[in-house]
Every structure is written in structure tokens, then in C-alpha cells.
Amino acid sequence: MNGSNAVLVDLTQCVGCGSCTVACKLWNGKHYDKGAPATGLHPVADHSNWTTLTQRKAEKDGAPAWRFVKAQCMHCEEPACVSSCMSKAMRKTEQGPVVYRPDLCAGCRYCMMACPFEVPKYEWGKVIPSVSKCQMCSTRLAHGRSPACTDACPTGALRFGRRQELLGIAHDKLKTGRYVNKVYGEREAGGTSWLYISDIPFGQLGFKANVTSESLPAIAEHYMRKTPALLLGGAALFMGLSKLIQRKKAVAAAKEGKREQ
Amino acid sequence: MAKASEVKEKMTIDRRNMLKALVGGCATASLTGCLVREQEPGAKGWVPQQYDAPSSWPPQVRGRVPIDPENPSIARDDRKCVLCGQCIEVCKKIQTVYGSYALPVKDDFICIHCGQCTLWCPTGAIVEADDRTRVLQALKDPTKVVIVQTAPSTRVGLGEEFGMPGGSWVEGQQVAALRRLGFSRVFDTNFAADLTIMEEGSELIERLTGKSEAPLPQLTSCCPGWVKFVEYYYPEWMPNLSTAKSPQQMLGAVLKTYYAKKTGIDPRTIFSVSVMPCTAKKFESVRPEFNAAGRYWKNDALRDIDAVLTVRELALMMKEAGLDFSSLPEESYDSLLGEGSGAALIFGSTGGVMEAAVRTAYHAVTGQKAPTLAFNLAPVRGLSGVKEASMDVPGYGKVRVAVAHGLHNARTLLDRVKAGTARYDFIEVMSCPGGCIGGGGMPRSSVPPADDVRRSRIRSLQIKDAAGTLRESHENQEVKELYRSFLGRPLSHLSHQLLHTDYVSRAKHLKVDPQALEEILAGQVTEASRS
Ligand code: SF4
Ligand code: SF4
Ligand code: SF4
Ligand code: SF4
Numbered sequence A: 001m002n003g004s005n006a007v008l009v010d011l012t013q014c015v016g017c018g019s020c021t022v023a024c025k026l027w028n029g030k031h032y033d034k035g036a037p038a039t040g041l042h043p044v045a046d047h048s049n050w051t052t053l054t055q056r057k058a059e060k061d062g063a064p065a066w067r068f069v070k071a072q073c074m075h076c077e078e079p080a081c082v083s084s085c086m087s088k089a090m091r092k093t094e095q096g097p098v099v100y101r102p103d104l105c106a107g108c109r110y111c112m113m114a115c116p117f118e119v120p121k122y123e124w125g126k127v128i129p130s131v132s133k134c135q136m137c138s139t140r141l142a143h144g145r146s147p148a149c150t151d152a153c154p155t156g157a158l159r160f161g162r163r164q165e166l167l168g169i170a171h172d173k174l175k176t177g178r179y180v181n182k183v184y185g186e187r188e189a190g191g192t193s194w195l196y197i198s199d200i201p202f203g204q205l206g207f208k209a210n211v212t213s214e215s216l217p218a219i220a221e222h223y224m225r226k227t228p229a230l231l232l233g234g235a236a237l238f239m240g241l242s243k244l245i246q247r248k249k250a251v252a253a254a255k256e257g258k259r260e261q
Numbered sequence B: 001m002a003k004a005s006e007v008k009e010k011m012t013i014d015r016r017n018m019l020k021a022l023v024g025g026c027a028t029a030s031l032t033g034c035l036v037r038e039q040e041p042g043a044k045g046w047v048p049q050q051y052d053a054p055s056s057w058p059p060q061v062r063g064r065v066p067i068d069p070e071n072p073s074i075a076r077d078d079r080k081c082v083l084c085g086q087c088i089e090v091c092k093k094i095q096t097v098y099g100s101y102a103l104p105v106k107d108d109f110i111c112i113h114c115g116q117c118t119l120w121c122p123t124g125a126i127v128e129a130d131d132r133t134r135v136l137q138a139l140k141d142p143t144k145v146v147i148v149q150t151a152p153s154t155r156v157g158l159g160e161e162f163g164m165p166g167g168s169w170v171e172g173q174q175v176a177a178l179r180r181l182g183f184s185r186v187f188d189t190n191f192a193a194d195l196t197i198m199e200e201g202s203e204l205i206e207r208l209t210g211k212s213e214a215p216l217p218q219l220t221s222c223c224p225g226w227v228k229f230v231e232y233y234y235p236e237w238m239p240n241l242s243t244a245k246s247p248q249q250m251l252g253a254v255l256k257t258y259y260a261k262k263t264g265i266d267p268r269t270i271f272s273v274s275v276m277p278c279t280a281k282k283f284e285s286v287r288p289e290f291n292a293a294g295r296y297w298k299n300d301a302l303r304d305i306d307a308v309l310t311v312r313e314l315a316l317m318m319k320e321a322g323l324d325f326s327s328l329p330e331e332s333y334d335s336l337l338g339e340g341s342g343a344a345l346i347f348g349s350t351g352g353v354m355e356a357a358v359r360t361a362y363h364a365v366t367g368q369k370a371p372t373l374a375f376n377l378a379p380v381r382g383l384s385g386v387k388e389a390s391m392d393v394p395g396y397g398k399v400r401v402a403v404a405h406g407l408h409n410a411r412t413l414l415d416r417v418k419a420g421t422a423r424y425d426f427i428e429v430m431s432c433p434g435g436c437i438g439g440g441g442m443p444r445s446s447v448p449p450a451d452d453v454r455r456s457r458i459r460s461l462q463i464k465d466a467a468g469t470l471r472e473s474h475e476n477q478e479v480k481e482l483y484r485s486f487l488g489r490p491l492s493h494l495s496h497q498l499l500h501t502d503y504v505s506r507a508k509h510l511k512v513d514p515q516a517l518e519e520i521l522a523g524q525v526t527e528a529s530r531s
Helices: A019-028 A080-084 A110-114 A138-142 A148-152 A163-175 A217-226 A229-256 B015-024 B086-094 B116-120 B132-140 B152-156 B158-162 B171-181 B189-208 B224-233 B235-240 B247-263 B280-285 B292-296 B311-320 B342-348 B352-366 B407-418 B451-467 B477-487 B493-499 B514-522
Strands: A005-010 A052-060 A063-071 A090-092 A098-100 A158-162 A194-197 B074-076 B126-128 B145-150 B185-188 B270-276 B307-310 B386-393 B397-405 B426-430
Touching: A005 A163, A019 A052, A019 A148, A080 A090, A080 A110, A148 A158, A158 A163, A163 A194, B086 B116, B086 B407, B116 B126, B126 B311, B132 B145, B132 B270, B132 B307, B132 B311, B145 B171, B145 B189, B145 B247, B152 B158, B152 B171, B152 B189, B152 B311, B152 B342, B152 B451, B158 B171, B158 B311, B171 B185, B171 B311, B185 B189, B189 B247, B189 B342, B189 B352, B189 B477, B189 B493, B224 B235, B224 B280, B224 B407, B247 B270, B247 B280, B247 B292, B247 B477, B247 B493, B270 B280, B270 B311, B280 B307, B292 B493, B307 B311, B342 B352, B342 B451, B352 B386, B352 B397, B352 B426, B386 B407, B397 B407, B407 B426, B407 B514, B477 B493
Parallel strands: A005 A194, B145 B185, B145 B270, B270 B307, B397 B426
Antiparallel strands: A005 A158, A052 A063, A090 A098, B074 B126, B386 B397
């Protein structure tokens, strides 16, 4: 997947303006909820905040140093959510994004359990909820555009490009000695399409340190083994119904003829 | 693995409709809309300002300035922001704040609280931080005596909020409105502007005559945005800043000491409000050192100013209270802290503090009334960015003064002085283009602010100054009375305690990026030139 698209986040260049969070909401038509801010010291990542910006009051060389960490789906190269999904609602596209399709989703929420970064969220408040997560603006990418957030960033902290090129740029920047010697996302979870570099150790900025560098499908299976049988049974029933109705639909569609075409 | 290009219009079923079918049966599937196109969540919106076509060029969305959620002066409503970048435009190019510091940031959202972004933001996403709520609470509290002061510029701005032409003179109606809103005394910041001139003018004379060791040029200190700017970017110039407080803070300090004593009001019951054309005044009022009355009464809880309202906030309060502006009578300020001279009035416009100071300093040095020139100091009037003048003062010699408004202009001026290519005795700086009449708390009568609105407000102040009989700060009878019965004289020990302050370097909160700054000052930066 090295020819695929990626974003390099240079945490030293972020001024904390939150433009990225607003761009995401504008493009994706997401709602604002005063009780669930997308920015600040304690932002809330939920079904309408696909991306959040956390202010971290860290330290560097004994002096206070504030950093702002944009978080969203990491768009893994080998996504655990994809392999945990029985109905193929999660897919990794060749262009890079891991895309979720509510029309295929059975609602089992395995993806939420499988994700090492706890990204997929559930629309708990809705009568018929979907899973919800950053799509890396796949429809923009499909038209040769970059993700909305990267477009809006006034400082260049978010850089969109080919993963391989961005890795090169990142490693060149590391050579200046002004960063900690790591590209987060280069290996995490088997590699991700979102890459981060920082001048402050990632652990101090709330990044997960213990994400395996192996790809995750195996671990996802492990999760699934632990899921209660009842739930699995429920899911199986659901899937069965889904198939049944799909067949009925096919019949109906045939009857409708070309009306929808 | 599926390709994105595979995402074709393919008929399928979604879970929503499957559930519908489970409940209602699927016989009517096609009627209830079970048949849907394959869908992806999101991507239903639009990013305003962006021409929606593929391109490798940075698009027209430009992002926005960072704003500390705890900024005491300004706040932003994300729901209204369209990422147009107008706030960056003014903050960077007019104020030289955004983009002037190196990244990574240190431990501050660099902001001098001028509120110019609230005037440039096309959607009104950036507004002043709310103080209305606290004022309304105080007004309802029977144990509080709520006293208000109004800055010079407010009376040529408020009318615009009620549909009147730019610069309409509504001093009397404003006083009447404040009384109807429940303020128990209405005082004039002009009174304190005259007081400022007495203190700052005396200080200037001490510097000019070598009586004080403080350096020349003396820099004005009444604009809190400018003061914070010096503290961030020019800490080495802090000794040049006049130690005199701004009029707002002076009035707050004498209100809870002198006025409270004289009238027998318990200072603890006073809730002191000011109506300002400015958002930086909110920041100024919460600077920890501004509790002179608290120190005087040995009660740390006493703040000199308890809340600051912008002109826009006052207008909103009036509208919420259903006041009919056109039927308001013209009323006068309350006495003791309510008299103001024409010199104080023109504080509101760029060059005004300078002109006011010259009138009084000339008199103080020579014992004579300043020449007519000082009553229409043309070289420092008008809207050019940097202005200068000089005047022969008998018994002293030539006094050279300079005036800048907008911090881009202030930088240009200071850098010239620093480089030794210009020498002045006294420099006036206001953060906002046009001076306080163009302040970040004034009505958004044109967005972004236009010079013709600024001019109309300035004209209004100058006409009233010219038409009045009291045109010199040292002739203000209530100020004289304050000195006679309380402070003694300008720069007395008590004056120092209540009316003067000191400054704190904020240089450690940022690292200036000299190259970026040079580019900003040269005006060559376009957003496309970012790396
Ligand atoms: S890539 Fe798109 S969906 Fe993901 S965080 Fe950015 S704007 Fe939101
Ligand atoms: S838009 Fe860029 S600078 Fe602003 S918060 Fe997001 S990443 Fe940081
Ligand atoms: S208040 Fe002034 S300094 Fe602060 S962000 Fe707005 S324009 Fe910039
Ligand atoms: S000027 Fe207002 S709408 Fe435009 S980017 Fe700034 S805050 Fe957003």
C-alpha cells in the first residue's frame, strides 16, 4: 500500500486553531454539541466529532510546552476493524482510506472492539444507530482532492501526500534533531495512513505506546473469541435475516425493472 | 480489497430499511424506500469559500487564528466559522501578531486582545467574551450598588447599533439608557482621561527635565492591547511605557476609594462596570495587579473593575430590555466622577491622547495656555499610519512627538526609533486602526471596518471638542477637587499607589520569528507562500 495516500502531522507546527475540526464538520455535515466539544483540554471523540484536537500541557527542557494533538481514524494499512467486520461494512480502499458503509453494517460493533485506537464510535442516541468514524474524506480523494482538514490547516501542520513520500519527508525532518526519533504510524498496528512526528515523546502527548507493530487481524480474532456467544448468536440471526431480505429485495428490484437506473 | 472507484451506484439494502422490513414486512419494500443507493457516511457538506474542483494548489479555505478557550476578551462560536481566514488577515497583517512567532508554540495562545478579529469576521463567529450575564446578575442583586463608566468613543458608536449614521453623537441617550437599565450612577471615563493626562503629563515633564531617571521617549500606556504587545515583543521598552494606568483603571481605583469615602458607600458593595469600545479592556480589568482599591482597603477581593461591556454588549442589553432608543431623553453624567474635557473626549481617536497631553504639558511647563495649534494638532490627526509633529515649548525647547495606530504601524515606528533613524520625546500608540473609535468592541457597521466609518466617528469627537468650553484636562473642576481633597497632587504618594502601575515581560511565552516578521512587515506574505 505504499503508493497510497497519507497525511503527515507535524505536531511542532500546530498552533491549536481547530480549523481542522471545523473543516471536518463542514464537509461531513456533522452536528455541534456544546456538551461534547471537539477541541480543548478534554474534547469528546464521538459520532459527530470524527476528529478532535486535544490541548496537552507538556514540558520540554524543564519549561512548559503546549502541544495540540489532532486525533482521528488512523486508517491502518491492515485494519483490524476491516478483518473483524463480518458484513464487509469496513473496507480499506486502494487510495488509503478505511471506509465504513452503514448500508452493509449489521450493527454488531466488533470493529469498535477490534480497533487498537478506539476510533469507531456508535450513534448511541439514535433509534437506528450506525457506527461512525473519519472516512479520510474518501470521496474528496476519489476526485483528486485532499481531506478537508488538511486543506484548512493554516500552518501546514497537516500535509497530504503519498505515504512513501511523506515517510521520506518525515525522516528528513527527524534528521534535524529537533524531533524525537520516531514516526508514529510508520509501524504502529502494522503501519497507518496517518503519520505523526513530534518534538515531545509521544507517550507524554497521550499517544498509545503499546500498540503492536504487527498487523492486527489476529488480535481481532482474539477479541471475537471473547465475545459472548449470545451476542454472536444474535449477530448470526441478524446476518441471516439480512441475507433473506436481500434475496426478497433482489426479487423486488427485478420487478421494479429499470426504475432506479 | 475494494477500490474507491468501485463505489458505484449499486442497489443494495441498508440496515435501517432491513429493520423497517422486519417490523412491517417487506411486501411494500419498494414503496417504503428499501431500495437505496450504496452510501458512505459524511461528505454531505460543503466547505464554504472553496471552489470545489480538484487541484494541488492550496484552496481558498485559509483557516483561522487560534483562540484560547480562556481568553478573557474574545470567544468563537465554531458553528458560525467558515474558515475564511479574515481573522488571520487582520491579526497577521494589521496587528503583526499571528505568524510573528516561531513554531512550536511555547505555553500561550499569543493574543493582545484587540478584538480586531471580531470586526473582520464576516459571520460574527468571533465575538467578545460575555460579561453581560454577570452585569445582569449584579443589577438584580439588591445588595450591590452597580456603577458604570463610559469611554469617550462609546458615545459616537452606540447609535450605529440602532440604525443611526456612523459617528452619531448619543452621549445623553447613552446615559439615559444606562439609568433605565438600573445602573445607580453613571460616570464618565473622560473624567479619568483628564486624570490620566494630569499624571502622564507630569511624568513626561519629569522625564523631559531629567527629574526622573525613566527614559525617553515616553510611550503611552492607556491601550491595554499595546501594553501587552510591548510586554510580548519589546520588553526592553517597558521602562519607556508611562507608569500611568489607563483611564478605565484610574476611574475604577478612585471609585472604590475616593468616591466610596466621600459618599459613605461601603466599597465592598460597589460593582464597578465599564462600557468600552474595546475587548482588550476586559483583559486589562482582570490583570491581577489591578486591585488598587483592594490594597487601599486591605481587602484582596476588591477589584477596581468588576466587569467590562463592549458597546455591542450594551446595545444588546438595551434591545433585550426593550428600550426604545429614539424616545430616550438626553441626560447628564452624575457628579464627582462625571466631568470631562474636550481633551479627554478626543482620547477616542488616534492622535487624541497626544493632543490632550500637549495642551496640558505646555501649560504645566510654561504656565501659559498652549498656542492655537495645540487645539487642532493637524499633523497628528487623520488616518495615516505613522504621524509626527514637533512644538517649541518656551523654557524647554523642541518637543518631538509621534503617533501610530495599528500594531503593524507601531512596529514600523518603534523599529525606526530603535535603529536611531528617528528621535522622539513622546509616542502615542493605539492598537486599533483609527484609535479606540475603531476598537474591537465597537459596532460592526462595516465588515471589515472601513475608513469612512472611522472618519465619521473621529469627526464627531473633534466637533464636540471644538465646540466645548472646557478643552484642557487641567481645567477639569472635578479632577481639581479630587487632587484638592484626596490625592494631593499629581505623582503624589497616594497618586502612585492608586493611579500608577508596572509591567511584566511576557517574552518567555513566545519566540519571535524575525524572518517571518520581516516578510509580514514587507507585506509580501501570501498564504500560498507557506511551506
Ligand atoms: S480526513 Fe476528513 S473525515 Fe477524516 S478527520 Fe479529516 S476531515 Fe474529518
Ligand atoms: S488546522 Fe492545523 S494548526 Fe489548526 S489545529 Fe488543526 S492541525 Fe493544528
Ligand atoms: S484579539 Fe487581536 S491579537 Fe487576538 S486574535 Fe484577535 S486580532 Fe489577533
Ligand atoms: S474570520 Fe470568522 S469565519 Fe473567518 S475563519 Fe476567522 S473565525 Fe472563522
